[in-house]
Amino acid sequence: MWRWQSSRTAVVGAAIVVFVVCCVLPVGYLLMVSLSRVDAFSALLLDARQRQLLYNTALLGTGTALLATAIGAPLGIVLARIALSRKAILRLALAAPVLLPPYIVGLAWTYLGSNRGWLATLAGHDLLSAWTYSLPAAILVLSVVFYPLSMLATEVAMRRIDGRLEEAALMVAPPARVMSRITLPLAAPGVFAAALVIFVLAVSEFGVPGLLRVRVYTTEVFTAFAALYDFTRAILLAVPLLLLCLIVAAVAAALLGDRLVITRRSAGTRPALFDEWQRPATLGALVVLAVALVLPLAILVNEAMAAQSISAVLAGSGRAIANSLVLAAAGATAVVSVAVWLGYARARTARRMGQGADVLFTVLFAVPSTIVGVGLILLWNRPGPFGTVYGTDVMLLLGYLARFVPVAALALAASARYVPASHEEAAAVSGAGWLRTMWEIVLPQMRLGLAAAWVVAFVLAFGELGVSILVAPPGEATLPIRVYTLIANTPSSHVAALALLQTAVIFVPLAALGAAMSFRPSTRAQGVPSRVEGREAR
Known part of the structure; x- marks a missing residue:
């Protein structure tokens, strides 16, 4: 359809280079460094402390x-x-809890079961603090x-x-x-x-x-x-x-x-x-929903109401909130900008190679966030051009790319498969170049998938903690870092208010995306027979 010298090769190749540098290289470099210290690693394996870990x-x-x-x-x-x-x-x-940062749910749990929590207050004595x-x-x-x-x-x-x-x-x-x-x-x-x-x-x-x-x-x-x-x-x-x-x-x-x-x-x-x-x-579904979503949010609301001035609490963390919003938006844009080409390439590649790419994406997304942070520090904390990046907000963006490009690529590959390859073939026969075909034919048909990928990447980046707490520049903090570091020495009402703000920021774009999906034109409205005619509406 298009020769290898076409713009497709350059664009997809550039995306692969960014993917390798941001996602593969930190993990690979960490493994290489660890292999150079085999003796210390062998001694560590014999440590009873590590066996307990x-x-x-x-x-x-x-x-x-x-x-x-x-x-x-x-x-x-x-x-x-x-x-x-x-x-x-x-x-x-029912799916909403998976997009909440886990530590926010954990924070609500501590307010529920601690010796000063809801259960202790209702019972008049401690019930679950030892188990909390x-x-x-x-x-x-x-x-x-x-x-x-x-x-x-x-x-x-x-x-x-x-x-x-x-x-x-x-x-x-x-x-x-x-x-x-x-x-x-x-x-x-x-x-x-x-x-x-x-x-x-x-x-x-x-x-x-x-x-x-x-x-x-x-x-x-x-x-x-x-x-x-x-x-x-x-x-x-x-x-x-x-x-x-x-x-x-x-x-x-x-x-x-x-x-x-x-x-x-x-x-x-x-x-x-x-x-x-x-x-x-x-009834069972509603019970799960109440325990998993309604109860944690109700606990946080009750705790936040004890604050004398919620506006003052939010104002005191204004810089962290602004940093999180800007960095999450920039990170989501960068993630989608790279993942869309990787997803397109995955959707158009041969089956065996595509399955290999799926395994690679899944494996990289599964790498623990603290390990990604350590790998990024080892890779970028050095003299020379690499060192100019270390200690800046760019490290946070690199962390977002390393963590979320693989999952976004999988999602966009699924979206790209819904665009028939025959549409591109017809455009190529008519003389259109690949970039024009992508811009006018392929990407418009993927717009809902692109919007969903951006929203999910924004939500994940806004709640990211493991990488951010390691690579954040000195004196800079995102909202998750601030919430996590305030837990030990700040009134619980202040922490709960910030956690609720983070939850609200997460759910607003999700609600907007859900509304957009619910109002999209149906195939029946356009006169196209539905492929699921007679089935239950999903």
Whole structure:
């Protein structure tokens, strides 16, 4: 269609170079440095302290994966197989907790269970303070945050199953047996892959274990690097966690295969397996929503109301708020500007190479944020041109690129696959260049995907803590850094007010995106037959 000398090669090649420098090089350089210190690494493995760290980290990931799957998978089955009123709104609300910074949910948990929290006040004596700062509490908080991943993965897996198989089975078997013998086995690979992703995200989390005083690898890496200034120990501590995350993420990506970028619905109609459970299912979904979203926000609102002047609290953190807004917007723009070309290239590449790219994107997104921060510092903190970047706000932008370009590329690859390649072929035959074709044909058809990718990148960058707290310039702070550092020595009402502001900033663009998606023209309104005619509206 276009020769390799075309502008497509230059643009996609430039995006690949930026991807390698920002996403691959920090992790690769960290591994290379660690390999040069094999003797110290061998001695570290024999340390009983590190074995306890490994145990805590593995238990945190496993417990979170199991509990989040236990919550999310049934909800995914409900959304896929039970007719519910206002299902689209319910799905969006149930998915909202995954976009909250986990440490904000952890902060609400401390206000609930501490010796001065809600429960202690209502009961008149301490109930849960000993359990509030513990490994089981961290598992509970992270499960409440990450269960939407299992829910959405389960729903997608269920919707890909040919409904005619279940309809045929229902003629000779009860619904429960059809579910256990046909539906669940077919959906199991997607559910298991989502559990592996949750495991990786849990062991990669820094904010919640640090807040709840749970010793895991991410908190030890931060302590060694930022508090003790023991760079060698920080690097060596990062390696076991990095290898664990890379292996598990690679397995998850391999299990998902093309499903990372292809969303194909099954043929046939939705079988009515559990429609008689409509009322209990709705009640269960509302209970999960109340615990995961409504309760944490209500706790933060109640705590913030104790502040004498919320406006004064916000004014005192005005610089951090402004920094976060500007940097998150700039970071989201940079992320989408790179990811759109990577996603396009992934969508147009051969299947085997594309699956390899999916694995690479998934693995890089799974790298813990503190490890990304250490890698960026090792790479850029040096004399010469690289050193001019270190100690500036550019390091924060590099951190956002390293963390969020892979996931944005996967999302935009899925969006690009909806644009038929025949449209580009027709433009090429008519003499249009590749850049003009992209600008006038491809990108306009991807505009909703681009907007969604920008909003998600903005939300993730605005709440990013692990990288930011390591690479932020001296004297500069984003809102997450300020909230996290104020927890220890500032009235809880002030911290809660700032956490609520951060939550509001996150939900406003999401609400705008949801409104834009709800008002987009439907295919029926344009006179085009719907491909899901006769099915339940999603």
